[in-house]
Amino acid sequence: MRIKYWLPGAILLLGIAGCGNKTAWTAQETATLQSLSLTSLPSVNDPSNRFAHNPQAVELGKQLFFDPRFSRNGQIACATCHRPEKAFSDGKMVAEGLAMGTRNTPSLLGATHNDWFFWDGRKDSLWSQALEPLENPAEHGLTRLEIVRLLLKDLHYRQQYHALLTDIPAPEHFAALPDTASPVGTLAQLQTWKSIPQAQREQLDQLFAATGKFIAAYVSSLPLAPNRLDDALTGKATPTPAEMAGARLFTGKAQCILCHSGAMLSNQAFQNIGTGTFGKDSGRAAVLDTIRNDRFNCQGQYSDTTPETCTELQFLTRSRHSMSGAFKVPGLRNVAQTAPYFHDGRMATLDSVIDYYVKTSQQPNKDNDLPAIQLTDTEQQDLIAFLKML
C-alpha cells in the first residue's frame, strides 16, 4: 500500500528534474533520498522478546514506563528522561535521575529498530536496555529484589503479570528475604543477592526480565511519524531551495550519509568521531566483554530465542583497539527536537555539531574515522536546513 503514497511524489520530483530545474533533485538523488524515508524502514523483529507485539504487554509496559514508584525517591520514571513532548528525550546535556549521569538521553522514537542500545551499545535488545536504569544508582536506584516486590505487592500489576506470565509467585514467596539485593548493586547488596537460593534468584531475574520486555513492548509501539523529507518524497510537502541543497550535501559533499544511512539515518555501527576521552570514556571498547557476559543478552537464559539466531552478538567484534573512542551512530529522525548532541551532550546546537565535524575532520594527524569534510558557511546552513527536515 505504501508504494501508492510515495510514487506520485517521486514521479513529480523526477518530472521536475527532467524539465531542467536545477533546484530539483535528480532521479538519482531522489532514489538515494528514498533510502532514508520511512518507506525503506524494515519491519521490526526481536525474537528475544516474545511480548514485543502483545497488546496487553504494550499496555502494561506503558504503565511501568510512567510509574515513578520504581525509583529510590519515588519521583523517577522512565518518562522522567524520555519525555514524550521532547521526542522521548529530555533536552538536557546528560541524563538527570537521582544524580547526574554521564550520557545524553537519546530519543526512543524508532529505537526498536536499533541493533544495539546505549551510546556504547552495551545492550543488544530494547528489553535488556530497559532494565539497567532501574538498578543504576544515578537513575532509578532500586535493587532487583525491591522492584520485584513492588510489582508483586501491587494488585493491579500482579494481575497483569499473572495474565501474561501465567505462573508468578505470591508476594509472600520473597517475604523472608532481606530488604534489598541485587547482583549489580553495592557490595552489601551483592552479598545479600548471593545469599538468596539460586532458584529464587532465577525467579527474581525472570520477573525482572519480563518487566524489561513489557516496557520494550510499549516503546516499540511508539509511532514514528513521517518527517518533512518523507512528506517531500510523497508529494505532501515542497522542500525549500536550502533544504534541497542541504539534501545534496548530506548525500554528497558532506558525506553524512556514509554513517547516517537507512530509514533511521543510522548505519547501526560504532564510529570514532573524536569525542572519546582518553582514560575516562573509551566508548564501545569498554563494553565488549560486558555484552558477552550479560545475563540478559540475546543468548542468555532469559531470552526468548535460540542462541544461533543472535547474529549480532555472535559476530560481535573482539577488537578493543578498533573500537576505542567509538560510539553508536545515532539516528537522525527528529534530530532538531533532540538537542543537545553527541554522547555526552557537549554540543548545544546543530550549528556547533556541523562546525565540529568540519574542523575535526581537517585536523592533521587526526585520530578518528572522519573523512575530510569541507563546507562553506552557506553550505553549513543548507545542511542544517535539511537536518531540520528529519
Place this chain on the structure above:
Amino acid sequence: MSTKLLTLMLGLLMAGCSSSANTVWRLDQTSSSGRYQATLTCATPPIVMAFQDCTLTLTSPQALPSDLLIAVDGGMPAHGHGLPTAPQAVPTHNPGEFRIDGLKYSMLGEWILGFLLHSAASDDKIVFRFTL
C-alpha cells in the same frame, strides 16, 4: 492513475540509473605467496547494514594443509576503521571451500577484505579490494 502505471513510469524514469541485476558477485585473487588461487563468491553484490552470504574457495597445485586456519579481517583504508563485525571462515564439506559467516559492511566506499591463512608449514594472506 493505477499503481501499475505509476510503477511502470517510475521504472522507465529510473532505468538509466540502475545497474545490471547481478545475482552472484565474484572476485578472484592470488595469495601473497602465489600458492593459492582464491575466489570470493557472494549471493548478492555487497550492500551495507546486512549480513553477506559469501563463500571463499581456495585452490592450489599442492594439497591444502590439513591444519589450515583462516582469519578474516578488513576495513576502509580511507577512513581508518575496520569491519563492524568479526566474521568467521567456516569449512564446508567441500575441500577448499569456506563459508564466511557474520560479514557486514557499515558504509559505502572502498573496502578491503583480507584472509590470513595459517598453518604450521606457512602463513599466507589474500586481500580483496572493492568498492560498495
